[in-house]
Amino acid sequence: MNTSLSGGHAEAPIAADAVARLNAVGLDWRHKAVPATAAGLTAGDFLGTAPRLADFQTPLLTLDAGALRGNADRLASWCGEHGVLLAPHGKTTMAPQLWAEQLSRGAWGITVATFAQLRVAREFGVRRLQLANSLTDPHAIEWVAGTASAEMPILSWVDSTGTVDVIDRTLEAIGSTAVLDVLVELGGTGGRTGARGVDAVLDVARAVSASGHLRLVGVSGYEGSLAHAADADSLAAVRAYLGSMKELHGKLLSEGLYGADTSIIITAGGSAYFDDVVDVLASCITAGTAEGGPAVELMIRSGAYIIHDDGFYRGISPFSRDGGTPFAAGMHGWARVVSQPEPGLAILDAGKRDLPVDKGLPRPQLIGSALGGPMTPLTGAQITAVNDQHSYMAFDAGTTTVRPGDVVRLGLSHPCTAFDKWTLIPVLADTDRDQTVVDLIHTFF
Structure with missing residues (x-):
């Protein structure tokens, strides 16, 4: 199967009729x-x-309508200028009407964090989805296997050989022949999920490569769990982590561990350090080669930007830090x-x-x-x-x-x-x- 995960699609990115039906919801004491x-x-x-x-x-x-519109336009324009994909983290708002605004401005798709959120997004016809988490619940694995397709992809992350084993065993038990697209997740000491260290992630990638039910399509990570400020030490920690993601990508290429006939996605970047993500990882972007080398896209997942705030994000957002217009x-x-x-x-x-x-x-x-x-x-x-x-x-x-x-x-x-x-x-x-x-x-x- 020759599948481009980052190319355009003819179908609407979200079901406009499903979003419009929200106007018919009856209002009451609830x-x-x-x-x-x-x-x-x-x-x-x-x-x-x-x-x-x-x-x-x-x-x-x-x-505030003007703020939402201006913020959505601003990051969409910034991503276009820097040649990166945006898959906004939908868990910030869980609001399909706002997802529609983000998708209408060219977002690749919507990122979510849980199986329940996946179901909401698919109910509203979001065509491209990324689960920024590992599939370990058998019900979720079976649902994704039965729902995802080349036309309506669902990407998920893996950070251990144990996760690979859970997916394989679950799909084997139901006799499924599905092949799920996954990204290997690099974590960091003191962070949240993600295999600790490049070597550990390579072991996971090798397990994915040996699996009959998984295809490796990228590298994922979340730098926001490693720092919570914009001081020099925090930014250095973020950039060092992103450098490790870049190193990992190079080793995956050299070992030929990515799935065949697919574009590759490298994804990081919440709403606090997306500029550093692009600065460190943009050199990985490639359109592919005539000899069959894969195309590589960089994707950020900022979610809070469309709303922003008068507190945490006001102080840490790149647009607040660079002396420009926040x-x-x-x-x-x-x-x-x-x-x-x-x-x-x-x-x-x-x-x-x-x-x-x-x-x-x-x-x-x-x-x-x-x-x-x-x-x-x-x-x-x-x-x-x-x-x-x-x-x-x-x-x-x-x-x-x-x-x-x-x-x-x-x-x-x-x-x-x-x-x-x-x-x-x-x-x-x-x-x-x-x-x-x-x-x-x-x-x-």
């Missing part, structure tokens, strides 16, 4: 973002009433003061069940007397602690007046743990200038 007055309407009918931020209640998470924060939290029990302390009605806290606490930005009304900067205030349903906001009682019922806009950190708290997220035309709700984003966690 959607905590939706006002009670919307109950009984479909999402499309509700949007037809031209709702505004003021029609909603707190706590609330909103997105991505725009595309999400905000809104919370109401439910108690002002002592001077300098306000209790807000949004907690860990509503807003992300794992990469930094929410940051008070603005305050006003009503959601959707005029707001003023909230200088010097900070969130000091967060419970399940409440946040503690400290402020200077001598300079700032805070009353029960006031609404606070919050800057947030880490989109991955913001989206999973909401099944429906309103999108504002412009958070600062036009708070008309122009879309409702459905998530599937």
